[in-house]
Amino acid sequence: xxxxxxxxxxxxxxxxxxLRGRGQPVxxxxxxxxxxxxxxxxxxxxxxxxxxxxxxIERAVRGARYVISAHGTRPGxxxxxxxxxxxxxxxxxxxxxxxxRFVYISVLGADRHYDDAPVFKAKREVEKYLTxxxxxxxxxxxxxxxxxxxxxxxxxxxxxxxxxIGRRENRTSLVSTDDLSEIAIQxxxxxxxxxxxxxxxxxxxxxxxxxxxxxxxxxxxxxxxxQLPIEAFDAARTLIGLVNPVISRDLGTxxxxxxxxxxxxxxxVQQVFQIELESLHxxxxxxxxxxx
Ligand SMILES: NC(=O)c1ccc[n+]([C@@H]2O[C@H](COP(=O)([O-])OP(=O)(O)OC[C@H]3O[C@@H](n4cnc5c(N)ncnc54)[C@H](OP(=O)(O)O)[C@@H]3O)[C@@H](O)[C@H]2O)c1
Numbered sequence: 001x002x003x004x005x006x007x008x009x010x011x012x013x014x015x016x017x018x019l020r021g022r023g024q025p026v027x028x029x030x031x032x033x034x035x036x037x038x039x040x041x042x043x044x045x046x047x048x049x050x051x052x053x054x055x056x057i058e059r060a061v062r063g064a065r066y067v068i069s070a071h072g073t074r075p076g077x078x079x080x081x082x083x084x085x086x087x088x089x090x091x092x093x094x095x096x097x098x099x100x101r102f103v104y105i106s107v108l109g110a111d112r113h114y115d116d117a118p119v120f121k122a123k124r125e126v127e128k129y130l131t132x133x134x135x136x137x138x139x140x141x142x143x144x145x146x147x148x149x150x151x152x153x154x155x156x157x158x159x160x161x162x163x164x165i166g167r168r169e170n171r172t173s174l175v176s177t178d179d180l181s182e183i184a185i186q187x188x189x190x191x192x193x194x195x196x197x198x199x200x201x202x203x204x205x206x207x208x209x210x211x212x213x214x215x216x217x218x219x220x221x222x223x224x225x226x227q228l229p230i231e232a233f234d235a236a237r238t239l240i241g242l243v244n245p246v247i248s249r250d251l252g253t254x255x256x257x258x259x260x261x262x263x264x265x266x267x268x269v270q271q272v273f274q275i276e277l278e279s280l281h282x283x284x285x286x287x288x289x290x291x292x
Contacts, residue, residue: 002026002188003064005051005090006071007044008034010147011105014181015068016044029060029071051086052078061093066188068103073119079250083122088129095135101194102135103187105180108143108173108199108262117256118249127197138187139197140180143262146202146283147177153215153284160223162212166230166258170208173201173263176278183273192272199264203277214281218288230259 002019006012007028019026020042028044029051030036040046049056051071061067069090073082087104094102106123114120130137156162180200187193206214212223233255241248266277278286 001045001064001066002185003029003047003060003067005029005060005067005069005086006105007039008036009070009072010145011177011181011184012068012070013039014177015070015184017042018178018181018185020044027060027064051090052081054089057086057089058093058096061090061097061099064094064097064099066101066103067094067099068105068184068188070105070184072105079118079122083119084125087126091126091130091133091135095133100136101188102130102137103184104130104137104139105184106139106141106197108141108201108264109256109260110141112260114252114256114260116252119253120256131195131197136194138190138193138195140184140187141197141199142175142180143173143199143201143264144175144257145177145180146174146278146280147287149174149211149280149284150287153218153288156212156215156223157219157221157288160221161226162215162223163226163228164208164212165228165233166208168207168209168225168227170259171205171261171263172208173203173205173266174280175200175202176280176283178283179275179277182275183269186273186275190273198269198272200269201262201264201266201277203266203279205263206280211280214284218281218284230255233258 004012004015007016008030016026016028016039026044027047028039029047032048047060073079106127110120110123127139216223237248237251
Protein backbone atom coordinates (compact mmCIF):
# COMPACT_ATOMS: atom_id res chain seq x y z
CA UNK A 1 0.00 0.00 0.00
CA UNK A 2 1.26 3.46 -0.96
CA UNK A 3 0.28 6.47 1.12
CA UNK A 4 0.33 9.65 -0.97
CA UNK A 5 -0.05 13.06 0.68
CA UNK A 6 -1.01 16.06 -1.43
CA UNK A 7 -3.07 13.61 -3.48
CA UNK A 8 -5.25 16.40 -4.91
CA UNK A 9 -2.26 18.56 -5.89
CA UNK A 10 -0.69 18.88 -9.28
CA UNK A 11 1.90 16.18 -8.66
CA UNK A 12 0.06 14.02 -6.11
CA UNK A 13 -2.98 13.54 -8.36
CA UNK A 14 -0.70 12.29 -11.14
CA UNK A 15 1.02 9.89 -8.75
CA UNK A 16 -2.26 8.42 -7.47
CA UNK A 17 -3.74 8.06 -10.96
CA UNK A 18 -0.60 6.45 -12.25
CA LEU A 19 -0.41 4.00 -9.33
CA ARG A 20 -4.04 3.03 -9.79
CA GLY A 21 -3.46 2.73 -13.54
CA ARG A 22 -1.02 -0.06 -12.78
CA GLY A 23 -3.29 -1.68 -10.19
CA GLN A 24 -1.29 -0.68 -7.10
CA PRO A 25 -3.14 -0.19 -3.81
CA VAL A 26 -2.98 3.46 -2.81
CA UNK A 27 -4.31 5.53 0.05
CA UNK A 28 -4.84 9.16 -0.91
CA UNK A 29 -4.60 11.68 1.92
CA UNK A 30 -7.08 14.43 0.98
CA UNK A 31 -8.84 17.32 2.65
CA UNK A 32 -12.60 17.19 3.08
CA UNK A 33 -13.17 20.19 0.81
CA UNK A 34 -10.89 18.97 -1.99
CA UNK A 35 -11.98 17.49 -5.32
CA UNK A 36 -11.14 13.79 -5.13
CA UNK A 37 -14.02 11.95 -6.85
CA UNK A 38 -11.81 10.95 -9.80
CA UNK A 39 -9.29 9.34 -7.43
CA UNK A 40 -12.02 7.43 -5.64
CA UNK A 41 -13.45 6.28 -8.96
CA UNK A 42 -10.08 4.91 -9.95
CA UNK A 43 -10.08 2.77 -6.80
CA UNK A 44 -7.85 4.81 -4.48
CA UNK A 45 -8.65 4.49 -0.80
CA UNK A 46 -9.62 7.98 0.32
CA UNK A 47 -8.34 9.11 3.70
CA UNK A 48 -9.92 12.40 4.66
CA UNK A 49 -7.92 14.52 7.02
CA UNK A 50 -5.75 17.52 7.65
CA UNK A 51 -1.99 17.16 7.77
CA UNK A 52 -1.86 19.56 10.69
CA UNK A 53 -3.33 16.76 12.82
CA UNK A 54 -0.64 14.37 14.04
CA UNK A 55 -3.21 11.78 15.19
CA UNK A 56 -4.65 11.61 11.67
CA ILE A 57 -1.20 11.26 10.17
CA GLU A 58 -0.51 8.32 12.50
CA ARG A 59 -3.75 6.66 11.37
CA ALA A 60 -3.10 7.32 7.70
CA VAL A 61 0.36 5.74 7.81
CA ARG A 62 -0.88 2.50 9.41
CA GLY A 63 -0.45 -0.41 7.00
CA ALA A 64 1.45 1.65 4.41
CA ARG A 65 4.53 0.09 2.87
CA TYR A 66 5.64 3.24 1.07
CA VAL A 67 4.98 6.90 1.80
CA ILE A 68 5.22 9.56 -0.88
CA SER A 69 5.11 13.02 0.65
CA ALA A 70 3.88 15.25 -2.19
CA HIS A 71 1.91 17.90 -0.33
CA GLY A 72 2.73 21.58 -0.23
CA THR A 73 1.37 24.76 1.27
CA ARG A 74 -1.55 26.46 -0.38
CA PRO A 75 -1.62 30.29 -0.21
CA GLY A 76 -2.46 31.54 3.27
CA UNK A 77 -1.37 28.35 5.03
CA UNK A 78 1.36 28.14 7.64
CA UNK A 79 4.60 26.88 6.09
CA UNK A 80 5.83 25.81 9.52
CA UNK A 81 2.76 23.61 10.03
CA UNK A 82 2.24 22.13 6.57
CA UNK A 83 5.67 22.13 4.97
CA UNK A 84 7.74 21.39 8.08
CA UNK A 85 5.80 19.87 10.98
CA UNK A 86 3.48 17.66 8.89
CA UNK A 87 6.52 16.08 7.24
CA UNK A 88 8.27 15.52 10.57
CA UNK A 89 5.09 13.85 11.88
CA UNK A 90 4.84 11.73 8.73
CA UNK A 91 8.47 10.62 9.02
CA UNK A 92 8.05 9.71 12.70
CA UNK A 93 4.85 7.77 12.00
CA UNK A 94 6.54 6.02 9.07
CA UNK A 95 9.41 5.02 11.31
CA UNK A 96 7.09 3.64 13.99
CA UNK A 97 5.17 1.67 11.38
CA UNK A 98 8.29 0.27 9.71
CA UNK A 99 7.58 1.85 6.33
CA UNK A 100 9.99 0.49 3.68
CA ARG A 101 10.69 3.76 1.85
CA PHE A 102 9.86 7.41 2.45
CA VAL A 103 9.91 9.44 -0.76
CA TYR A 104 10.11 13.15 -0.07
CA ILE A 105 9.43 15.82 -2.67
CA SER A 106 11.78 18.66 -1.84
CA VAL A 107 12.88 21.42 -4.25
CA LEU A 108 15.91 22.11 -6.41
CA GLY A 109 18.07 24.54 -4.44
CA ALA A 110 16.97 23.31 -1.00
CA ASP A 111 20.68 23.09 -0.15
CA ARG A 112 21.52 26.60 -1.37
CA HIS A 113 20.77 28.36 1.92
CA TYR A 114 18.14 30.72 0.58
CA ASP A 115 17.36 32.08 4.01
CA ASP A 116 14.77 34.57 2.74
CA ALA A 117 12.67 31.71 1.36
CA PRO A 118 10.58 29.95 4.05
CA VAL A 119 9.62 26.97 1.86
CA PHE A 120 13.25 26.29 0.91
CA LYS A 121 14.28 26.55 4.55
CA ALA A 122 11.55 24.20 5.71
CA LYS A 123 12.41 21.66 3.02
CA ARG A 124 16.09 21.79 3.92
CA GLU A 125 15.23 21.09 7.57
CA VAL A 126 12.91 18.21 6.61
CA GLU A 127 15.65 16.73 4.39
CA LYS A 128 18.12 16.96 7.28
CA TYR A 129 15.70 15.27 9.63
CA LEU A 130 14.78 12.51 7.17
CA THR A 131 18.33 11.65 6.16
CA UNK A 132 19.34 11.23 9.81
CA UNK A 133 16.58 8.75 10.67
CA UNK A 134 17.06 5.03 10.09
CA UNK A 135 14.09 4.92 7.71
CA UNK A 136 15.07 4.19 4.07
CA UNK A 137 14.41 7.33 2.04
CA UNK A 138 14.68 8.96 -1.35
CA UNK A 139 14.75 12.75 -1.61
CA UNK A 140 13.70 14.24 -4.94
CA UNK A 141 14.62 17.87 -5.57
CA UNK A 142 12.64 18.96 -8.60
CA UNK A 143 13.03 22.16 -10.62
CA UNK A 144 9.79 24.01 -11.48
CA UNK A 145 6.96 21.82 -12.76
CA UNK A 146 6.04 22.07 -16.44
CA UNK A 147 2.38 21.94 -15.36
CA UNK A 148 2.81 25.38 -13.73
CA UNK A 149 2.91 26.74 -17.28
CA UNK A 150 -0.42 25.33 -18.44
CA UNK A 151 -2.42 28.37 -17.31
CA UNK A 152 0.21 30.79 -18.68
CA UNK A 153 0.12 28.95 -22.00
CA UNK A 154 -3.67 29.16 -22.20
CA UNK A 155 -3.47 32.91 -21.45
CA UNK A 156 -0.84 33.27 -24.15
CA UNK A 157 -3.06 31.45 -26.62
CA UNK A 158 -5.85 33.95 -25.89
CA UNK A 159 -3.87 37.20 -25.57
CA UNK A 160 -0.39 36.67 -27.09
CA UNK A 161 1.21 38.06 -23.92
CA UNK A 162 3.77 36.39 -21.67
CA UNK A 163 4.39 38.00 -18.30
CA UNK A 164 7.91 37.71 -16.88
CA ILE A 165 9.38 39.12 -13.65
CA GLY A 166 13.17 39.31 -13.31
CA ARG A 167 15.98 38.51 -15.74
CA ARG A 168 14.97 36.95 -19.03
CA GLU A 169 18.41 35.29 -19.37
CA ASN A 170 17.98 33.14 -16.24
CA ARG A 171 17.90 29.46 -17.04
CA THR A 172 15.62 26.76 -15.76
CA SER A 173 15.24 23.01 -16.35
CA LEU A 174 11.48 22.70 -16.02
CA VAL A 175 10.52 19.10 -15.38
CA SER A 176 7.55 17.28 -16.86
CA THR A 177 5.20 16.74 -13.91
CA ASP A 178 4.35 13.33 -15.38
CA ASP A 179 8.03 12.33 -15.46
CA LEU A 180 8.41 13.43 -11.86
CA SER A 181 5.37 11.35 -10.91
CA GLU A 182 6.94 8.31 -12.57
CA ILE A 183 10.26 8.92 -10.82
CA ALA A 184 8.56 9.29 -7.41
CA ILE A 185 6.75 5.98 -7.89
CA GLN A 186 9.90 4.16 -8.96
CA UNK A 187 11.89 5.75 -6.13
CA UNK A 188 9.69 3.92 -3.62
CA UNK A 189 11.08 0.51 -4.49
CA UNK A 190 14.18 0.94 -6.66
CA UNK A 191 17.25 -0.36 -4.75
CA UNK A 192 19.49 2.19 -6.55
CA UNK A 193 17.39 5.05 -5.20
CA UNK A 194 17.66 3.98 -1.54
CA UNK A 195 19.05 6.66 0.77
CA UNK A 196 19.85 9.00 -2.10
CA UNK A 197 19.00 12.55 -3.08
CA UNK A 198 18.38 13.46 -6.72
CA UNK A 199 18.09 16.79 -8.49
CA UNK A 200 15.28 16.41 -11.03
CA UNK A 201 15.05 18.67 -14.06
CA UNK A 202 13.92 18.31 -17.63
CA UNK A 203 16.24 17.41 -20.53
CA UNK A 204 16.86 21.04 -21.52
CA UNK A 205 18.12 24.13 -19.78
CA UNK A 206 15.89 26.92 -21.07
CA UNK A 207 16.33 30.67 -20.83
CA UNK A 208 13.15 32.13 -19.40
CA UNK A 209 12.52 34.08 -22.60
CA UNK A 210 12.63 30.83 -24.61
CA UNK A 211 9.39 29.71 -22.95
CA UNK A 212 7.12 32.12 -24.88
CA UNK A 213 8.93 31.03 -28.07
CA UNK A 214 7.73 27.50 -27.33
CA UNK A 215 4.20 28.87 -26.88
CA UNK A 216 4.50 30.68 -30.24
CA UNK A 217 5.40 27.42 -31.94
CA UNK A 218 2.66 25.54 -30.13
CA UNK A 219 -0.15 27.93 -30.99
CA UNK A 220 1.29 29.23 -34.22
CA UNK A 221 0.94 32.84 -33.18
CA UNK A 222 3.40 35.66 -32.47
CA UNK A 223 3.68 36.83 -28.88
CA UNK A 224 5.05 39.60 -26.76
CA UNK A 225 6.90 39.49 -23.46
CA UNK A 226 5.77 41.88 -20.72
CA GLN A 227 8.75 42.17 -18.41
CA LEU A 228 8.99 43.67 -14.93
CA PRO A 229 12.31 44.11 -13.12
CA ILE A 230 12.77 42.23 -9.86
CA GLU A 231 13.00 45.64 -8.14
CA ALA A 232 9.32 46.21 -8.95
CA PHE A 233 8.50 42.95 -7.18
CA ASP A 234 10.64 44.02 -4.19
CA ALA A 235 8.87 47.39 -3.99
CA ALA A 236 5.45 45.71 -4.04
CA ARG A 237 6.62 43.24 -1.38
CA THR A 238 7.79 46.06 0.87
CA LEU A 239 4.40 47.77 0.57
CA ILE A 240 2.57 44.51 1.32
CA GLY A 241 4.85 44.09 4.35
CA LEU A 242 3.51 47.30 5.84
CA VAL A 243 0.02 45.81 5.86
CA ASN A 244 0.72 42.10 6.25
CA PRO A 245 4.22 41.03 7.34
CA VAL A 246 3.36 37.32 7.13
CA ILE A 247 2.43 37.47 3.44
CA SER A 248 5.51 39.60 2.79
CA ARG A 249 7.74 37.02 4.49
CA ASP A 250 6.15 34.15 2.56
CA LEU A 251 6.70 36.04 -0.71
CA GLY A 252 10.41 35.45 -0.09
CA THR A 253 10.00 31.99 -1.62
CA UNK A 254 8.56 33.44 -4.84
CA UNK A 255 11.34 36.03 -4.97
CA UNK A 256 14.00 33.35 -4.70
CA UNK A 257 12.26 31.44 -7.49
CA UNK A 258 12.09 34.52 -9.70
CA UNK A 259 15.64 35.72 -9.12
CA UNK A 260 17.69 32.55 -9.46
CA UNK A 261 18.54 29.80 -11.92
CA UNK A 262 17.27 26.23 -11.55
CA UNK A 263 19.14 23.84 -13.77
CA UNK A 264 20.62 20.40 -13.28
CA UNK A 265 22.23 17.63 -15.27
CA UNK A 266 19.56 15.07 -16.29
CA UNK A 267 21.94 12.18 -17.00
CA UNK A 268 22.09 10.57 -13.56
CA VAL A 269 18.30 10.52 -13.22
CA GLN A 270 17.85 9.15 -16.74
CA GLN A 271 20.29 6.39 -15.95
CA VAL A 272 19.07 5.43 -12.47
CA PHE A 273 15.36 5.59 -13.29
CA GLN A 274 15.70 4.40 -16.89
CA ILE A 275 13.51 7.24 -18.09
CA GLU A 276 13.72 9.44 -21.15
CA LEU A 277 12.82 12.87 -19.84
CA GLU A 278 10.22 14.79 -21.79
CA SER A 279 10.87 18.26 -23.27
CA LEU A 280 8.70 21.20 -22.25
CA HIS A 281 7.30 21.48 -25.77
CA UNK A 282 6.26 17.83 -25.74
CA UNK A 283 4.65 18.10 -22.29
CA UNK A 284 2.65 21.19 -23.27
CA UNK A 285 1.57 19.73 -26.59
CA UNK A 286 0.38 16.55 -24.89
CA UNK A 287 -1.44 18.35 -22.09
CA UNK A 288 -2.89 21.27 -24.05
CA UNK A 289 -3.55 20.05 -27.54
CA UNK A 290 -4.28 16.37 -27.03
CA UNK A 291 -5.88 16.28 -23.58
CA UNK A 292 -9.60 15.62 -23.31
N1 LIG B 1 5.03 23.36 -8.36
C1 LIG B 1 6.34 23.42 -8.53
O1 LIG B 1 6.85 24.00 -9.49
C2 LIG B 1 7.26 22.75 -7.53
C3 LIG B 1 8.64 22.80 -7.75
C4 LIG B 1 9.49 22.14 -6.85
C5 LIG B 1 8.95 21.47 -5.75
N2 LIG B 1 7.59 21.47 -5.57
C6 LIG B 1 7.06 20.72 -4.42
O2 LIG B 1 6.35 19.60 -4.89
C7 LIG B 1 5.28 19.26 -3.99
C8 LIG B 1 3.99 19.16 -4.79
O3 LIG B 1 3.74 20.41 -5.40
P1 LIG B 1 2.38 20.71 -6.19
O4 LIG B 1 2.61 21.91 -7.03
O5 LIG B 1 1.88 19.43 -6.80
O6 LIG B 1 1.43 21.10 -4.97
P2 LIG B 1 -0.03 21.76 -5.04
O7 LIG B 1 -0.62 21.55 -6.40
O8 LIG B 1 0.09 23.15 -4.50
O9 LIG B 1 -0.85 20.86 -4.02
C9 LIG B 1 -0.66 20.91 -2.65
C10 LIG B 1 -1.34 19.67 -2.07
O10 LIG B 1 -1.13 19.65 -0.64
C11 LIG B 1 -2.42 19.50 -0.04
N3 LIG B 1 -2.46 20.14 1.29
C12 LIG B 1 -2.12 21.40 1.60
N4 LIG B 1 -2.35 21.61 2.92
C13 LIG B 1 -2.86 20.48 3.43
C14 LIG B 1 -3.30 20.08 4.71
N5 LIG B 1 -3.25 20.92 5.75
N6 LIG B 1 -3.78 18.83 4.88
C15 LIG B 1 -3.84 17.96 3.83
N7 LIG B 1 -3.42 18.27 2.58
C16 LIG B 1 -2.94 19.52 2.39
C17 LIG B 1 -3.37 20.21 -0.99
O11 LIG B 1 -4.71 19.85 -0.69
P3 LIG B 1 -5.94 20.73 -1.29
O12 LIG B 1 -6.08 20.29 -2.73
O13 LIG B 1 -7.07 20.35 -0.44
O14 LIG B 1 -5.56 22.18 -1.17
C18 LIG B 1 -2.85 19.67 -2.30
O15 LIG B 1 -3.29 18.34 -2.50
C19 LIG B 1 5.28 20.36 -2.93
O16 LIG B 1 5.98 19.91 -1.81
C20 LIG B 1 6.04 21.50 -3.60
O17 LIG B 1 6.69 22.34 -2.67
C21 LIG B 1 6.75 22.08 -6.42
